[in-house]
Amino acid sequence: MSKAGNVVIGQSGGPTAVINQSLVGIVETMRGKPGIPGAGVGKILGARHAVSGIVKNDFIELQNLSQERLNRIADTPSSALGSSRDKPDAEYCARIFEAFKKNDVRYFFYIGGNDSSDTCRLVNEAASDHKYELHAFHVPKTIDNDLMHNDHTPGYGSAARFVACAFMGDNLDNAALPGVKINVIMGRHAGFLTAAAMLGRRNEADGPHLIYVPEAPFDSVKFCTDVERVYSKYGRCLIAVSEGIHDKEGQPMAAKLAIQQGHHVERDAHGNVQLSGSGALGDFLGQEIKNYMGKRTRVRADTFGYLQRCFAGCVSPTDASEARMAARKAAELSLASDTDGSIAIQRVSDSPYQVEFKRIELSDVAAKTRTLDPRYIVDGCNIDESFRQYLSPIAGELPPIETLG
Numbered sequence: 001m002s003k004a005g006n007v008v009i010g011q012s013g014g015p016t017a018v019i020n021q022s023l024v025g026i027v028e029t030m031r032g033k034p035g036i037p038g039a040g041v042g043k044i045l046g047a048r049h050a051v052s053g054i055v056k057n058d059f060i061e062l063q064n065l066s067q068e069r070l071n072r073i074a075d076t077p078s079s080a081l082g083s084s085r086d087k088p089d090a091e092y093c094a095r096i097f098e099a100f101k102k103n104d105v106r107y108f109f110y111i112g113g114n115d116s117s118d119t120c121r122l123v124n125e126a127a128s129d130h131k132y133e134l135h136a137f138h139v140p141k142t143i144d145n146d147l148m149h150n151d152h153t154p155g156y157g158s159a160a161r162f163v164a165c166a167f168m169g170d171n172l173d174n175a176a177l178p179g180v181k182i183n184v185i186m187g188r189h190a191g192f193l194t195a196a197a198m199l200g201r202r203n204e205a206d207g208p209h210l211i212y213v214p215e216a217p218f219d220s221v222k223f224c225t226d227v228e229r230v231y232s233k234y235g236r237c238l239i240a241v242s243e244g245i246h247d248k249e250g251q252p253m254a255a256k257l258a259i260q261q262g263h264h265v266e267r268d269a270h271g272n273v274q275l276s277g278s279g280a281l282g283d284f285l286g287q288e289i290k291n292y293m294g295k296r297t298r299v300r301a302d303t304f305g306y307l308q309r310c311f312a313g314c315v316s317p318t319d320a321s322e323a324r325m326a327a328r329k330a331a332e333l334s335l336a337s338d339t340d341g342s343i344a345i346q347r348v349s350d351s352p353y354q355v356e357f358k359r360i361e362l363s364d365v366a367a368k369t370r371t372l373d374p375r376y377i378v379d380g381c382n383i384d385e386s387f388r389q390y391l392s393p394i395a396g397e398l399p400p401i402e403t404l405g
Contacts, residue, residue: 005106005133006042009062010050011079012112012119014143014306016155017162017315018323022111022139023081024074025327030107030335031063040335041107050084050110051119055095057102074324077310088119090126097126100134107135107334111327113142113153117342118366124340137330138342138362141323143309145192148368149360151347154326155309157319157394159186160196162311163240164398166304168200171207171238172401178236179298180227180289183208184282186308188244191215191372193308197240198383199391200398207238209382214244215372216380218253223285224292226381231293243281243303257284279303316396322355329357342366353393 007030011019023046030044044063047053060081065073073080088096100108100123110120117138127134140147143159163185174181185194191213198211209230212218230237245253261284282301289299326343333339341359348354376387 004040004042006104007044007107007109008047008054008059008100008103008105009044009081009109010047010054010111011081011083011141012050012110012116013083013085013141014113015078015083015310016141016143017077017158017310017312018154018320019078019111019141020076020080021074021320021323022141022154022327024070025324026109026139026331027062027065027070028067029328029331042104045103045105046081049082050112051086051088051092051096052084053082054099055092057099059103075315075320077312077315087115088122090122093119093122093126096123097130097132100127101132106133109137109139109327109330109334111139111141113140113144113147114365114367114369116141117147117362120342121362121366124362135334135338136340136362137334138365139327139330140343140345140365143193144187144190146190146370147344148365148370149344149346149358150365150370151345151355152394153345154319154323156192157316157322157396158311158314159193159308160199160391161316161319161395161398162308162314163193163196163304164199164395165314167197167208167238167240168398168401171200172403174207174236174238175403177298178234179300180231180237180239180286180293181207182239182241182282182285182299182301184241184243184279184301184303186304187214187242189214189369189371191242191244191377194240194242195372195376195383195387196391196395198385199388199395202401205234207236208240209234209237211240211383212245212381213242213372213377213383214246215374216377217248218245218380219247220253220257220288222380224288227289228293231297239285241281241285245281254281254284257281257288261287316394318353318394318396326357329359333359350389350393 045059048058120138124136143155145156286299
């Protein structure tokens with residue numbers, strides 16, 4: 001049975017191409033279907049910039065938006081409500097709780113990744129401690145694909161599709177003007193997105209010829225010999241590298257190479273070595289190759305950075321559909337029972353591809369990180385073809401290409 005009270009929805013962390021599908025899925029379910037009385041809840045409030053908007057009482061009402069406009073919002077990349085990187089502590093959560101009491105909020109949906117699920121857990125526990133009736137659900141979202149108990153997460157399929165398509169094009173470029181090309185891809189701890197680069201390969205000669213992920217320790221000498229081996233065979237080498245690669249001691253290569261080459265190590269506001277906002281890693285790796293293979297070797301590097309998150313026109317249909325369905329499942333459960341939790345996408349079969357949406361405890365996913373299965377990693381420098389079966393239905397069909405030989 002649904003309970004009276006208002007709804008708050010927040011979108012947290014890095015935006016994705018399909019996070020608005022989840023926003024709309026919640027709104028549709030909580031307000032009831034067209035022509036049918038509402039679900040019994042009051043206002044549906046979107047928190048501008050996530051928890052930051054909640055404590056500032058900065059909301060936008062969503063319950064009266066037309067279905068036509070909702071559909072356009074759903075198909076638009078990035079976070080329509082704005083996002084936040086705030087990580088609430090106990091005091092911050094107390095302010096969130098006070099805002100909920102002030103606005104008679106009884107349903108809270110937080111769309112995001114690992115940190116967002118932990119925020120949802122903390123807010124839910126604060127409500128419980130005060131014996132305040134609140135139904136809190138975490139709705140999964142992250143291009144990193146690193147949420148526990150999930151086969152994959154909304155946002156990953158579209159970002160993976162972008163990476164695969166980008167490498168398909170870059171492979172053709174690299175074949176036309178041969179050289180060594182390095183592309184640095186997001187992934188501080190998990191290599192799922194970097195592994196997606198392999199999806200566009202049609203044969204052994206196609207790049208990426210080498211793929212390096214954080215799950216396998218990185219060695220600069222082996223890297224250079226890997227590149228030389230591929231270059232000797234094909235006269236070129238296309239490389240995919242996770243921004244989070246590290247040595248066997250766990251030191252990020254972005255920092256290690258910076259120090260070795262006499263550069264300053266950039267750090268973010270939390271003290272972490274800067275990865276996403278800098279093209280330094282690609283430049284450092286390129287310099288390593290030139291030092292090893294000779295200055296005349298043609299070496300270029302690009303950092304995909306934030307482009308991977310919300311690239312318009314590269315959305316996976318499966319990703320968009322599942323993002324909306326996961327959110328609807330969360331909303332349905334919150335209306336039907338006293339249940340809280342997170343929604344996990346779990347694969348039922350590969351052929352035909354089929355998934356189900358399961359409720360899991362917030363504590364099962366909060367602040368935990370899932371990593372790429374070692375069985376997919378080949379010699380620390382490539383991704384096995386079996387990964388294609390896992391990723392293909394998530395990323396969707398790639399555009400056809402043809403070459404002359």
